[in-house]
Amino acid sequence: MRTMGLAGLDELVAALGRAGYEVYGPRARDGAIVLAPIAGVADLPHGVGDTQDAAFYRLRDRGDAKVFGYSTAVQGLKPVLFPAHELLWKARKTPIGFDVEDADATPPKPRAFLGARDCDLRALAVHDTVLASREFADKAYGQRREGVFVVAVTCSDPCGTCFCVSQGGSPKPQEGYDLALTELLDGDGHRFLVEVGSERGAEILAEVTTTDAPPTDTAAADAVVAEATASMGRTLDTSDLHDVMYAAADSPHWDEVAARCLACTNCTLVCPTCFCTSVEDTTDLTKSMTERHRVWDSCFGSRFSYIHGGVVRESGKSRYRQWITHKLAGYQDQFGLSGCVGCGRCITWCPAAIDITAEAAALRAGLTTGATDALETAGETR
Amino acid sequence: MTATDVVRDATAPGPMAPRPFRVVARRQDTHDTATLDLIPLYGEQAKWRSGQFMMLYAFGVGEIAVSISGGALPGEPLRHTIRDVGAVSHALVSSQVGDVIGVRGPFGTSWDAMDAVGGDVMFIAGGIGLAPLRPSILEAMRRRGEFRHVILLYGSRPGEGFLFTDEIEDWERNHGFTVHQGVRAGLAAVTSAPTFDPDHLLTLACGPDIMMEVAAKTLVGKGVPADKVRLSMERSMHCGIGLCGHCQMREAFLCVDGPVFNYDQLIPLLATEEL
Numbered sequence: 198m199r200t201m202g203l204a205g206l207d208e209l210v211a212a213l214g215r216a217g218y219e220v221y222g223p224r225a226r227d228g229a230i231v232l233a234p235i236a237g238v239a240d241l242p243h244g245v246g247d248t249q250d251a252a253f254y255r256l257r258d259r260g261d262a263k264v265f266g267y268s269t270a271v272q273g274l275k276p277v278l279f280p281a282h283e284l285l286w287k288a289r290k291t292p293i294g295f296d297v298e299d300a301d302a303t304p305p306k307p308r309a310f311l312g313a314r315d316c317d318l319r320a321l322a323v324h325d326t327v328l329a330s331r332e333f334a335d336k337a338y339g340q341r342r343e344g345v346f347v348v349a350v351t352c353s354d355p356c357g358t359c360f361c362v363s364q365g366g367s368p369k370p371q372e373g374y375d376l377a378l379t380e381l382l383d384g385d386g387h388r389f390l391v392e393v394g395s396e397r398g399a400e401i402l403a404e405v406t407t408t409d410a411p412p413t414d415t416a417a418a419d420a421v422v423a424e425a426t427a428s429m430g431r432t433l434d435t436s437d438l439h440d441v442m443y444a445a446a447d448s449p450h451w452d453e454v455a456a457r458c459l460a461c462t463n464c465t466l467v468c469p470t471c472f473c474t475s476v477e478d479t480t481d482l483t484k485s486m487t488e489r490h491r492v493w494d495s496c497f498g499s500r501f502s503y504i505h506g507g508v509v510r511e512s513g514k515s516r517y518r519q520w521i522t523h524k525l526a527g528y529q530d531q532f533g534l535s536g537c538v539g540c541g542r543c544i545t546w547c548p549a550a551i552d553i554t555a556e557a558a559a560l561r562a563g564l565t566t567g568a569t570d571a572l573e574t575a576g577e578t579r
Numbered sequence: 580m581t582a583t584d585v586v587r588d589a590t591a592p593g594p595m596a597p598r599p600f601r602v603v604a605r606r607q608d609t610h611d612t613a614t615l616d617l618i619p620l621y622g623e624q625a626k627w628r629s630g631q632f633m634m635l636y637a638f639g640v641g642e643i644a645v646s647i648s649g650g651a652l653p654g655e656p657l658r659h660t661i662r663d664v665g666a667v668s669h670a671l672v673s674s675q676v677g678d679v680i681g682v683r684g685p686f687g688t689s690w691d692a693m694d695a696v697g698g699d700v701m702f703i704a705g706g707i708g709l710a711p712l713r714p715s716i717l718e719a720m721r722r723r724g725e726f727r728h729v730i731l732l733y734g735s736r737p738g739e740g741f742l743f744t745d746e747i748e749d750w751e752r753n754h755g756f757t758v759h760q761g762v763r764a765g766l767a768a769v770t771s772a773p774t775f776d777p778d779h780l781l782t783l784a785c786g787p788d789i790m791m792e793v794a795a796k797t798l799v800g801k802g803v804p805a806d807k808v809r810l811s812m813e814r815s816m817h818c819g820i821g822l823c824g825h826c827q828m829r830e831a832f833l834c835v836d837g838p839v840f841n842y843d844q845l846i847p848l849l850a851t852e853e854l
């Protein structure tokens with residue numbers, strides 16, 4: 198394993214730039230950590246931490262020099278690789294009919310992401326499965342995803358809404374990265390332990406000044422991971438969770454959540470695994486050119502389930518049930534994985550402080566002995 | 580998966596791009612419903628199985644899911660029967676011979692009526708629901724000798740009118756179909772008949788949710804196995820290919836796992852309202 202200093206990190210960003218990547222990294226902007234293009238280490242959030250809880254997000258001064266000392270950024274990689282709004286195709290009237298031309302979503306430069314966390318990588322793996330591994334693939338996503346380079350970072354300071362460990366994640370990036378860094382700041386100085394995850398990663402790293410990592414650095418990195426693992430802000434009991442969610446379909450608890458939920462759709466917008474979209478058409482005034490756009494949609498929207506004759510999920514409780522049941526159970530049947538990576542964003546950004554871990558616990562607790570039969574039935578009908 | 584596995588063929592048209600098809604025949608079925616025959620402007624005719632649907636695009640208006648109402652034999656034009664209920668369906672129903680509309684598909688699961696060979700097959704249609712059943716009805720007609728009873732139960736709302744009336748007459752007269760058609764057509768006429776054999780009956784139903792559910796429950800109550808009753812479900816669809824999320828019913832994507840389901844798969848999903 199290798200170690201590098203802050204200057205090495207700057208070299209890494211420059212090497213990625215020379216290799217043709219547009220580098221995205223964390224920046225403190227408008228009181229939040231957002232993912233945006235960066236030119237070098239100077240753009241990173243030096244000494245910035247965050248405090249997050251249900252319906253609460255504030256940046257804070259860490260009083261140290263760490264550049265990755267915050268927990269989850271406001272969004273994961275989703276807005277870059279699966280944008281909220283995009284052109285799918287254009288059609289033009291011709292003398293005999295019309296011609297359709299697919300939009301090309303290939304970015305001018307492939308993207309490199311600096312600072313992605315394990316939850317971001319697992320969310321990316323969910324999107325790869327949902328959007329690019331089944332019979333029909335999302336072409337634009339594939340074009341954006343192709344050639345992405347990931348420099349992941351170990352979480353040293355999980356926030357109050359993090360629960361990735363409950364969802365099989367870890368503060369330490371597990372897979373899906375080209376390079377992974379652990380930031381160390383102690384008596385031995387400010388440095389980054391580097392792990393290589395791919396051949397491309399090794400090639401880029403060869404252009405950066407690094408030294409052999411002393412055993413004390415690997416030990417220090419292990420300590421960061423152990424401490425972070427022990428300081429998750431929340432937990433989620435995942436035992437039989439799939440069956441619990443299905444069995445709780447008629448729980449009175451849904452009414453209670455619906456009374457608080459504003460159906461603002463914040464949770465689905467910040468959730469890195471939500472993938473629902475709608476199509477919208479625009480036509481020019483001559484009606485000879487038309488475009489189809491795809492936009493993020495949310496199962497909390499009242500028209501999401503509209504069909505001629507009515508809305509299928511009319512009540513707020515049915516929409517909240519759709520969201521949390523899909524995340525914690527439906528994905529498992531559909532894709533063989535959980536739709537929740539435990540990033541906690543939906544909890545932080547819910548203005549009504551609705552907490553997926555607390556609601557799941559309440560639904561579980563609400564399953565009386567009678568409902569245990571329902572749990573068995575739910576398991577059988579899978 | 581690594582990033583490079585993701586793209587298959589970046590130059591091929593994506594599954595969201597419609598192909599232009601020309602309307603080569605149009606027939607007004609009822610006051611608000613019309614049938615269109617379509618052939619592609621370029622390339623080969625689509626191949627489909629009975630029960631599947633297409634996403635039909637009216638230029639500059641929008642795109643909707645519409646089942647295929649024509650036979651699935653090679654050489655037949657692509658046929659759709661559309662009821663005018665809103666902006667897009669109105670534009671499609673209003674199209675004339677020579678007009679060009681966009682087509683994506685076929686998508687979804689099929690009826691597989693031939694699973695009933697050797698036994699009885701019953702078609703239950705409510706309103707426009709007869710159109711998606713027609714390809715299977717034609718199969719049963721063509722291979723009539725391989726079935727025992729072929730039953731069509733077709734109900735419609737007052738004032739809605741009836742589709743394919745000339746064909747229904749032909750099926751009844753010349754192909755030995757038992758037809759119960761009417762504004763109040765009910766299952767009782769079938770289930771109380773002495774020939775009703777629950778062990779050898781495959782039922783294919785298409786119509787409003789509530790109609791199909793009542794029919795399925797009644798049949799299961801009379802001893803028909805739940806996996807021998809198939810329903811075609813309808814939900815909001817924006818993509819037809821399992822990507823947009825609109826058509827989900829708990830774990831099912833109606834566009835790829837359906838629209839045709841065996842009733843036993845649907846029992847847990849229909850048990851909860853607004854799922």
Ligand SMILES: Cc1cc2nc3c(=O)[nH]c(=O)nc-3n(C[C@H](O)[C@H](O)[C@H](O)COP(=O)(O)OP(=O)(O)OC[C@H]3O[C@@H](n4cnc5c(N)ncnc54)[C@H](O)[C@@H]3O)c2cc1C
Nearest residue numbers: 504505643644645646660661662665666667668814815816
């Ligand atoms: C699998 C499937 C097969 C279908 N087969 C037929 C058929 O053979 N013949 C037929 O006449 N109709 C069929 N429909 C229904 C048809 O899709 C709707 O009537 C149509 O979408 C209404 O759109 P609109 O713009 O005319 O109406 P509006 O009410 O103005 O709809 C606005 C938009 O809402 C959505 N929407 C509205 N109703 C539905 C609906 N029922 N299902 C899905 N999305 C909807 C569409 O995006 C539509 O563009 C089928 C639907 C599905 C899901």
Ligand code: SF4
Nearest residue numbers: 468537538540541543
């Ligand atoms: S459901 Fe909430 S905690 Fe889970 S991945 Fe989505 S935003 Fe993160």
Ligand code: SF4
Nearest residue numbers: 471472473496520523
């Ligand atoms: S159905 Fe709801 S919870 Fe599931 S992916 Fe779509 S928006 Fe997210």
Ligand code: FES
Nearest residue numbers: 819821823824834
């Ligand atoms: S219609 Fe888009 S997922 Fe089924």
